[in-house]
Amino acid sequence: MPTAVAAAGVGTAARAGVEVRLENLRRRYGGVTALDGLNLTMAPGELVALLGPSGCGKTTALRLVAGLEQADSGRVVVAGEDVTGQPTNKRDVGMVFQAYSLFPHMTAWQNVAFGLQMRKVDTARRRKRAGDMLELVGLSGFANRFAHQLSGGQQQRVALARALAIEPKVLLLDEPLSALDAKVRARLRGSPRSS
Ligand SMILES: Nc1ncnc2c1ncn2[C@@H]1O[C@H](COP(=O)(O)OP(=O)(O)OP(=O)(O)O)[C@@H](O)[C@H]1O
Ligand SMILES: [Mg+2]
Structure with missing residues (x-):
C-alpha cells in the first residue's frame, strides 16, 4: 500500500527563512507506524508540501517539527540547531x-x-x-x-x-x-x- 509521505517543493517565500531538516524520523502509535524513517531537508525560504493518502503521517510529521509530540527516534534540526528534545514554546x-x-x-x-x-x-x-x-x-x-x-x-x-x-x-x-x-x-x- 503506498502510504509513505512525499514532499514537493512548491516555491520560495519572499522572506528569508531557515533550513529545516528531518532526519530519519520514526513514530509509532501502538501497532501503527505513522512515520518510518522520514528524511527531508527544506532550504531556507522554501515552501514544501507534504503529499500522501489519509493516515500516511503528514500531520504527525508537522507535530514533530512543532514539538507537539516526540519522535521515537530521529532528529529535527532547525537552523543548524538540534531541537528534537525542545518543548514547543522554545521553538x-x-x-x-x-x-x-x-x-x-x-x-x-x-x-x-x-x-x-x-x-x-x-x-x-x-x-x-x-x-x-x-x-x-x-x-x-x-x-x-x-x-x-x-x-x-x-x-x-x-x-x-x-x-x-x-x-x-x-x-x-x-x-x-x-x-x-x-x-x-x-x-x-x-x-x-x-x-
Ligand atoms: N494519537 C494517536 N494515537 C494512535 N494513532 C494515531 C494517533 N495520531 C495519529 N495516529 C495514526 O497515525 C497515522 C498517521 O496519522 P496522521 O494524522 O499523521 O495522518 P495524515 O497523513 O495527516 O492523514 P490525513 O490526510 O487524514 O490528515 C494514522 O494511521 C493515524 O490513525
Ligand atoms: Mg492530517
Missing part, C-alpha cells in the same frame, strides 16, 4: 492545525494577538499587527466574535491569521485552506487569478 514555529484549535474563551482578535502577547510585543504594535492580520484574511468585521460564533471557514482564517501574526521562522500549515471556498482560497494563496 520559533507557527502552526495552523487541521482542526483549527482556536482558544474558545477568546475572541478572534484575542486569538490572533495571543502569540504577540506571549512574546511581550507592546500593546500598540500588538493591536496594529492583529488588526492587519485579520484584515489580510478578510475578517476585520469579526474581531469580537468567539470561535462558536464563526463558521468553519472563518475559524480557519482566524487560525491562519494567528499563525502568521508572530512571523515565525518556521510556518506549518496542516491543510489550512480546506474549509474555504475557491474564491477566498485563491485570495489567501496570493494567486495571480485572485481578485
